[in-house]
Amino acid sequence: MYTAATDRYNRMRYNRSGKSGILLPVISLGLWQNFGTADEYAKMKHIVLGAFDRGVNHFDLANNYGPPGGEAERNFGRMLKDELAAYRDELFISTKAGYYMWPGPYGEWGSKKSLVASCDQSLKRMGLEYVDVFYSHRPDPHTPVEETMQALDYIVRSGRALYAGISNYDAARTRKAAAILKELGTSCLLNQPRYSLLDRWVEKPATDDKRSLLDVTEEEGMGCIVFSPLAQGRLTDKYLKGVPADSRAGRGLPNGAIGEKDLPAEMLERIKKLNKLAGNRGQTLAQMAIAWLLRDPRVTSVLIGASNLEQLENSLEAQNGPAFTAGELAAIETILNS
Numbered sequence: 347m348y349t350a351a352t353d354r355y356n357r358m359r360y361n362r363s364g365k366s367g368i369l370l371p372v373i374s375l376g377l378w379q380n381f382g383t384a385d386e387y388a389k390m391k392h393i394v395l396g397a398f399d400r401g402v403n404h405f406d407l408a409n410n411y412g413p414p415g416g417e418a419e420r421n422f423g424r425m426l427k428d429e430l431a432a433y434r435d436e437l438f439i440s441t442k443a444g445y446y447m448w449p450g451p452y453g454e455w456g457s458k459k460s461l462v463a464s465c466d467q468s469l470k471r472m473g474l475e476y477v478d479v480f481y482s483h484r485p486d487p488h489t490p491v492e493e494t495m496q497a498l499d500y501i502v503r504s505g506r507a508l509y510a511g512i513s514n515y516d517a518a519r520t521r522k523a524a525a526i527l528k529e530l531g532t533s534c535l536l537n538q539p540r541y542s543l544l545d546r547w548v549e550k551p552a553t554d555d556k557r558s559l560l561d562v563t564e565e566e567g568m569g570c571i572v573f574s575p576l577a578q579g580r581l582t583d584k585y586l587k588g589v590p591a592d593s594r595a596g597r598g599l600p601n602g603a604i605g606e607k608d609l610p611a612e613m614l615e616r617i618k619k620l621n622k623l624a625g626n627r628g629q630t631l632a633q634m635a636i637a638w639l640l641r642d643p644r645v646t647s648v649l650i651g652a653s654n655l656e657q658l659e660n661s662l663e664a665q666n667g668p669a670f671t672a673g674e675l676a677a678i679e680t681i682l683n684s
């Protein structure tokens with residue numbers, strides 16, 4: 347049985363999630379990739395326990411993580427049972443439902459039937475009585491948002507989760523979801539969108555709302571936890587000299603993982619320039635990309651992935667870098683627009 351590092355909470359900063367009582371680490375760990383059947387259990391355990399030793403107490407899962415789906419929750423459940431049982435009350439664990447999990451009409455999207463059944467499956471796989479946050483993983487164009495929010499409200503009221511969350515909702519859908527949940531008496535703790543130097547849609551005013559997703563999330567009192575901050579590894583130096591076979595792009599992974607086609611020459615040129623700028627700041631590009639997100643007070647936590655502990659350690663150092671000068675911020679904009 348593992349014993350956690352006693353100085354773990356001195357090694358991490360914590361932000362309040364919106365207008366809630368919950369503090370989250372400024373950097374959290376997600377188990378979307380690298381926690382499946384093709385990955386070595388000892389290595390994933392090293393990453394998770396290493397993260398906890400460094401103050402990362404929020405772990406983000408979903409029914410479909412692994413790959414294949416279900417496997418990340420199963421592996422994480424094993425770690426919870428064998429290593430982390432004594433620390434359950436220090437951990438903040440999330441899971442989600444919305445993407446394809448099982449055949450037939452209830453195995454994906456946003457019906458109450460689908461979300462409740464999936465939540466029960468997730469709890470079983472992880473050996474948990476409850477998760478801390480349960481998310482609607484994506485909006486469902488065919489299910490009334492009222493029903494999806496009723497499902498989240500039910501999941502919280504029935505004790506399966508402590509808090510509700512939404513992911514991949516745009517500004518207008520976020521407002522609507524927040525209003526319905528408020529009326530039901532369950533507030534939305536977290537909004538989880540994609541956000542990185544290479545994907546800045548959350549900053550743009552929405553055509554139907556005039557406010558950006560970041561603005562709406564803040565106005566609704568939710569926290570914001572942003573995923574794929576390294577654009578799945580592109581915002582590092584790893585692809586500047588070709589595609590390593592053991593990298594995410596090189597492994598040919600299913601379900602939204604990047605491949606070689608997602609590394610066009612113009613993008614690599616920009617990444618080269620960003621990498622140089624990061625070096626001038628005394629940081630790796632990964633650290634600069636994370637620090638750039640964290641400078642916005644509307645961002646509660648940056649949700650990273652890692653395929654080994656060294657990457658995680660490197661990324662966590664983003665907390666300790668220098669503040670950005672106006673000149674550096676302008677240089678980043680120039681590079682991104684080149």
Ligand SMILES: NC(=O)c1ccc[n+]([C@@H]2O[C@H](COP(=O)([O-])OP(=O)(O)OC[C@H]3O[C@@H](n4cnc5c(N)ncnc54)[C@H](OP(=O)(O)O)[C@@H]3O)[C@@H](O)[C@H]2O)c1
Binds near residue numbers: 574580583592594595
């Ligand atoms: N809600 C949603 O729809 C949704 C969607 C996607 C992700 N997420 C959440 O967000 C989490 C993070 O997503 P992500 O894995 O795409 O995040 P990411 O941090 O952008 O990418 C992680 C990958 O970047 C590389 N990497 C990480 N740190 C590095 C470092 N310091 N130096 C060099 N390379 C480094 C590794 O690639 P290699 O594997 O190539 O080594 C790693 O697997 C997921 O686990 C999940 O919890 C949510």
